Amino acid sequence: MMKKWISPAKLNLFLYITGQREDKYHNLQTLFQFVDFYDELTFLNRTDNKIHLVTPFEKVIHDENLIIKAAKLLLEFAQTHRINLPRYYGVDIEIIKRLPMGGGLGGGSSNAATTLVALNYIWNLNLSCQQLMELGKKLGSDVAIFIYGHSAFAQGVGDKLQSITVPEKWYLIVKPNINIATVSIFSHPDLKRDSVTRNINQLLNAPFKNDCEPIVRKLYPIIDALITWLSSYAPTRLTGTGACVFSECDSFQQAQQLQNRLNDQGLFTDLYTSFIAKGCNRSLLYRAI
């Protein structure tokens, strides 16, 4: 059977913005954890050395897809550094896409990371995790954490990573039918950008917050309503720049109860979907290898 490569979602358990650099990128302090909800990628050999994404994406053109960009970047790196490639390195890439786009779950970045890790293995390039992370950063700030593959406290623009083990909670993740472009939140004048820099112990011992949440709640009333409603049952926050919100539960049963309650309360039920996932300190990308 053809090997499936896992491409998991992440949550930002907390996210603080401590300033903005000259290049306009924001300095962050964030806690990343993976969950067991994922896309699946397969790579099938071609004999014409073309790289092709077989699965159509409604909103992303082929060559702009982060999967294709990652494959081409790795190929170019191997060719520039004269690393031996197999005679037939062409691939047809298929994806079972479950992660919503613009959901703050890092789906695009995760797909890029999985592509880099998978093709490094399939092409037998032997690049180190560090080398793949450096390449990944060229595609997006979040790609590095997905290659790193362990829960981490991230600083800088989200790329300075320190491994950390956090409780593997269950989450009810609610996805409003909205896609939020990261840049639209990071460029908003009212975004809170002045959190004080704290060390990891201070951050772990304070209530977890997301600095993007106030502005996202103001811009998207459905997200505000969901966080307000869910918070009366479990701690609930925004992940990344949204649109998903997650409620932290101690067991699958608790998450399921909350999901049932949400479905039964009958408010705006056509405006969102939800699923249950478990936090994983180790990314399933590596557990599956």
Ligand SMILES: C[C@@](CO)(OP(=O)(O)O)[C@H](O)COP(=O)(O)OP(=O)(O)OC[C@H]1O[C@@H](n2ccc(N)nc2=O)[C@H](O)[C@@H]1O
């Ligand atoms: C906010 C976070 C938190 O994990 O996640 P998402 O909500 O997107 O999943 C990330 O920092 C997003 O990372 P990623 O989605 O890879 O962003 P990128 O493609 O690098 O950047 C998109 C745009 O966001 C802004 N940006 C991104 C990262 C950062 N530290 N400061 C920024 O100001 C920049 O304007 C950039 O052009």
Ligand SMILES: Nc1ncnc2c1ncn2[C@@H]1O[C@H](COP(=O)(O)OP(=O)(O)O)[C@@H](O)[C@H]1O
């Ligand atoms: N393979 C991909 N999967 C998802 N999004 C992709 C992909 N390739 C490019 N994109 C683009 O990246 C954007 C951000 O997607 P995604 O990473 O899923 O969201 P977020 O950054 O909110 O977590 C999408 O809206 C889409 O335009």
